Amino acid sequence: MSRNKLFGTDGIRGTANTPPITPETAFRLGRAAGLILRSEGGVDRPRFVVGRDTRRSGPMLEAALVAGLNSVGADALLAGVVPTPAVACLVKDLGASGGVVISASHNPAPDNGLKLFAADGYKPDDSLEERIEEAILGTGCDDVRPQGAGIGISLPVDDASIRYGAFVRKSVPGMSLHGMKIAVDCANGASFRTTPTVLRELGADLVLSHAEPDGMNINEACGSTHPEEIARLVKESGALIGISHDGDADRLVLADETGAIVDGDEILALTALDALSRGTLAGKTLVATVMSNFGLDECLAAAGGRVIRTAVGDRYVVEAMREGHFSIGGEKCPSLIASTT
Numbered sequence: 001m002s003r004n005k006l007f008g009t010d011g012i013r014g015t016a017n018t019p020p021i022t023p024e025t026a027f028r029l030g031r032a033a034g035l036i037l038r039s040e041g042g043v044d045r046p047r048f049v050v051g052r053d054t055r056r057s058g059p060m061l062e063a064a065l066v067a068g069l070n071s072v073g074a075d076a077l078l079a080g081v082v083p084t085p086a087v088a089c090l091v092k093d094l095g096a097s098g099g100v101v102i103s104a105s106h107n108p109a110p111d112n113g114l115k116l117f118a119a120d121g122y123k124p125d126d127s128l129e130e131r132i133e134e135a136i137l138g139t140g141c142d143d144v145r146p147q148g149a150g151i152g153i154s155l156p157v158d159d160a161s162i163r164y165g166a167f168v169r170k171s172v173p174g175m176s177l178h179g180m181k182i183a184v185d186c187a188n189g190a191s192f193r194t195t196p197t198v199l200r201e202l203g204a205d206l207v208l209s210h211a212e213p214d215g216m217n218i219n220e221a222c223g224s225t226h227p228e229e230i231a232r233l234v235k236e237s238g239a240l241i242g243i244s245h246d247g248d249a250d251r252l253v254l255a256d257e258t259g260a261i262v263d264g265d266e267i268l269a270l271t272a273l274d275a276l277s278r279g280t281l282a283g284k285t286l287v288a289t290v291m292s293n294f295g296l297d298e299c300l301a302a303a304g305g306r307v308i309r310t311a312v313g314d315r316y317v318v319e320a321m322r323e324g325h326f327s328i329g330g331e332k333c334p335s336l337i338a339s340t341t
Contacts, residue, residue, distance in 0.1 A: 006133050009313035011115035013104055016057035021112050023064035025136065029100070029114055030068020032135035034152070035144060037098040037118065038074065040128070046097035049117075049157070051079040051087040053103040053190040053248045056215035057112045061102050065114070070152035072144050079160035081213075083190045083249035084115065086164035092121040093163055103190065106225050106246035109216045122322075123315045165198045178203035183239035183255070185230045186211040187223025189247035207237040219246065224253040231259040250314075251333055264332040265292050269299045272328050276305050280327065287320045287329030287337075289313070 006012045006020050012029070014021040030048075038046035048069055052058035058081075066076040074097070079090055084101045091099040097119050104111035116132065118124045124132065135141050157163075169175075182204045186192040192211040199206055209229070210222040222229050223246050230244035234255045242255030254262040262270075268288060275281035284305040288296060289312045297307045308324070310316040317329040317337055329337045 006136060007129050009315070010105070011101075011113050013107070013111065013113040015110050016055070016061065016104075016112040021057075021061070021114070023060060026061045026064035026102075026114060027068040027071075028136045028141075029116075029132070030065040030070075030074075031072050031141045031144070032068075032132045033098060033100065033116060034069045034072040034074035035141055036128070036132050036135060038072075040097075040119070043097060045073065045075065045152075047075045047077055047094070049077045049079055049087050049090045049094060049096045049099035051082040051084070051090075051099070051101050051160070051190075053101075054081055054188060054192070054213035054215060054218050055102075055104070055109055055112055055247075057110075058102050061112060061114070065100060065102065066154050070154065071146075072141065072152070073146040073150050074152045076152065076154040077157050078154055079157045081190055081193070082160050082164060083194055083245075085250055086160060086194065088117050088121040089164055089167050090157065090160060091117050091119065093167070094157070101248065103248035105248050105250065106187075106219055106223065109218050109220065122318055125319070161194050161197070164194060165201070168194075168198050169201065172202075176203050179205075180241075181205045181207065181237065181239045183207040183209070183230060183233040183237050183242040184211075185209045185222055185233060185242070185244040186249075187219050187245050187247050188213040188217045189219065189223065189245060189249060191245045191249035195243070195245065195249065207233060207239055209233055223247065224251055227253045227255070227261045230255045231261060235259040251331075264330065265296050268292065268328075268330050268332075269296055271330075272300060272305060273303055275328055276300070276303050281305060282325055282327035285324065285326045287317050287324075287326050289317060289331050291332045293332075 069076045087099040087101045099117035101115040104113040188210045230242040234242040244253040272286040286307050310320045321329045
């Protein structure tokens with residue numbers, strides 16, 4: 001295996017079944033994460049939540065990853081097809097030692113990726129990620145071979161989507177969408193069940209599109225990388241708002257009632273200004289990356305707030321939010337991160 005760096009800003013990415021996104025890498029990741037995150041948590045029998053998007057290569061990589069986890073005595077909690085944020089939520093909800101998402105986000109169907117979460121539901125910091133990478137590329141894990149009852153098992157999490165839906169609804173107590181027509185583009189990806197279910201439970205009338213995944217149509221001429229599609233859907237349906245996900249539903253694009261696209265900086269500004277007016281923007285501070293427009297700074301400053309910036313990558317936004325105890329941050333891409341604690 002190549003000793004080139006595996007992890008980028010958001011996990012390991014590439015064309016599925018081609019290095020580094022091979023079953024062999026997934027297997028070694030399972031072994032490395034199982035051992036290292038077990039030692040971090042100090043537990044004898046670690047458990048890991050595993051989720052994936054709708055790509056054809058997902059089950060192949062999942063099987064290899066789970067075999068790696070089980071081979072070092074870690075149990076795998078199989079969440080199936082769920083959004084990336086659902087895995088982060090389930091890790092904490094189920095008291096797991098960590099989690100892995102098998103997804104290449106907004107990339108085309110032939111690609112795939114492996115994203116890690118630590119026991120706190122956040123992505124590992126750089127030092128922990130480096131230790132896992134060294135273990136994948138090295139031989140330090142090779143001698144760990146439990147036998148008999150020491151081998152891990154795999155357990156389905158049959159209510160994974162239900163748990164995540166309940167978490168989402170709890171984050172907006174009292175919200176009602178009755179009488180609202182909402183257009184939703186699920187990108188034929190991981191949100192194809194969860195988003196329609198939650199919005200309907202909140203009372204919305206949905207105009208649903210690209211919610212029939214076949215393993216190869218994820219992000220194909222749809223989703224957040226094709227905002228023209230949600231703009232068209234809003235205009236044709238007369239919806240009040242349009243929501244367009246990417247393949248693993250950790251980011252979205254919005255369209256207003258005219259079909260005009262609301263970009264990431266606008267979403268950040270609207271969210272932060274609303275929180276500022278309610279007195280709920282912690283430290284009167286929004287966390288953004290160096291990619292955001294400086295108009296965002298001017299907008300917040302005029303309302304009595306401020307913007308601090310991080311390197312590109314939602315992990316760095318989260319780190320800054322946690323260090324400063326800030327409540328809202330995100331990227332221009334767009335992604336939005338709100339703390340509920």
